[in-house]
Amino acid sequence: MCEIAEASKYVINAVRTGDLGVAGTSNLYGEEQLALDVLSDRIMRKRLIHSGVVCNIASEEMDEIYQCQASADGLYSVAYDPLDGSSLVDVNLAVGTIVSIYAGCDLLQPGRNQVAAMYILYGPRVSLVYTVGDGVHEFTMNNLMEFTLTRENIKMAPEGNIYAPGGLRNKYNAGDEKFIRHLEAKGCKLRYSGGFVPDINQVLMKGKGLFMYPALSGSPNGKLRILFELNPMAFIIEHAGGAASNGSIPILDIVPESLDQRAPIYIGCKEDVKTATSFVNGGKQDVNMAGSFVNG
Numbered sequence: 522m523c524e525i526a527e528a529s530k531y532v533i534n535a536v537r538t539g540d541l542g543v544a545g546t547s548n549l550y551g552e553e554q555l556a557l558d559v560l561s562d563r564i565m566r567k568r569l570i571h572s573g574v575v576c577n578i579a580s581e582e583m584d585e586i587y588q589c590q591a592s593a594d595g596l597y598s599v600a601y602d603p604l605d606g607s608s609l610v611d612v613n614l615a616v617g618t619i620v621s622i623y624a625g626c627d628l629l630q631p632g633r634n635q636v637a638a639m640y641i642l643y644g645p646r647v648s649l650v651y652t653v654g655d656g657v658h659e660f661t662m663n664n665l666m667e668f669t670l671t672r673e674n675i676k677m678a679p680e681g682n683i684y685a686p687g688g689l690r691n692k693y694n695a696g697d698e699k700f701i702r703h704l705e706a707k708g709c710k711l712r713y714s715g716g717f718v719p720d721i722n723q724v725l726m727k728g729k730g731l732f733m734y735p736a737l738s739g740s741p742n743g744k745l746r747i748l749f750e751l752n753p754m755a756f757i758i759e760h761a762g763g764a765a766s767n768g769s770i771p772i773l774d775i776v777p778e779s780l781d782q783r784a785p786i787y788i789g790c791k792e793d794v795k796t797a798t799s800f801v802n803g804g805k806q807d808v809n810m811a812g813s814f815v816n817g
């Protein structure tokens with residue numbers, strides 16, 4: 522984890538001053554890679570190899586698992602998104618690195634088996650949030666580029682009034698649309714940046730609210746990736762007292778079958794996630810066209 526923290530210093534340097542162009546290659550999702558995606562991936566991989574404690578690595582920007590060492594003895598495997606939200610760098614919005622860590626060599630395990638998860642947020646300040654299953658803690662980078670502890674044992678309220686909804690709303694299914702109307706009728710504030718790391722960080726640090734990226738028409742599994750994005754964030758949010766669901770089961774209980782598997786997600790305060798899933802599953806509440814809601 523210290524090696525990852527070190528790597529983030531090079532990633533933030535690349536974000537601040539690096540080439541904003543495309544790399545001319547595409548990743549395993551067929552998405553065009555930016556030069557910054559490729560560089561951040563290389564920085565992370567190099568540090569993880571250098572750590573000497575990693576056997577397998579998988580990343581959003583690599584086509585297959587990279588084996589650092591063959592033996593699993595006392596070693597860890599790491600899945601990561603080196604530069605989440607990279608298409609926001611050119612408009613100077615916040616981006617981040619997301620990391621998931623397992624003991625041994627197997628990366629296709631339910632997220633609940635993670636031994637640690639962390640993210641680094643490159644915003645106006647650089648912060649690092651992690652859990653090893655014993656509380657969620659935040660470090661902030663100081664002017665010497667050292668991380669100092671700024672918040673310990675971060676906890677979320679049972680429900681909140683912020684929502685961050687991803688995906689085109691005209692592609693939402695009826696349950697998700699009703700849920701959004703329910704939030705609007707309740708007076709919740711829309712706060713969506715388009716970067717998963719800052720959007721999750723906001724919900725976690727304010728301690729209230731929910732992020733969702735639901736199934737869309739034509740994309741039944743939404744957009745976000747289980748291994749590189751959803752599992753680490755779900756692990757952190759659950760350890761802060763929140764919840765994360767794909768609409769039916771906890772994200773952390775999904776057994777992944779492939780590296781590139783995606784899932785819909787509702788993540789944040791426990792009660793908010795519960796309400797979201799009840800709407801998605803055609804629950805009790807209904808909202809009329811004017812936006813006020815009625816029980817039915």
Ligand SMILES: O=P(O)(O)OC[C@H]1O[C@](O)(COP(=O)(O)O)[C@@H](O)[C@@H]1O
Pocket residue numbers: 581602604605606607608687688689715716717718744
């Ligand atoms: O542009 P949309 O559809 O709102 O999607 C936003 C989501 O896509 C992402 O940018 C995907 O991540 P990458 O930049 O790593 O591809 C997330 O950070 C964010 O939550």
Ligand SMILES: [Mg+2]
Pocket residue numbers: 581602604605606750
């Ligand atoms: Mg990503």
Ligand SMILES: [Mg+2]
Pocket residue numbers: 558581602603604605606607
């Ligand atoms: Mg990415």
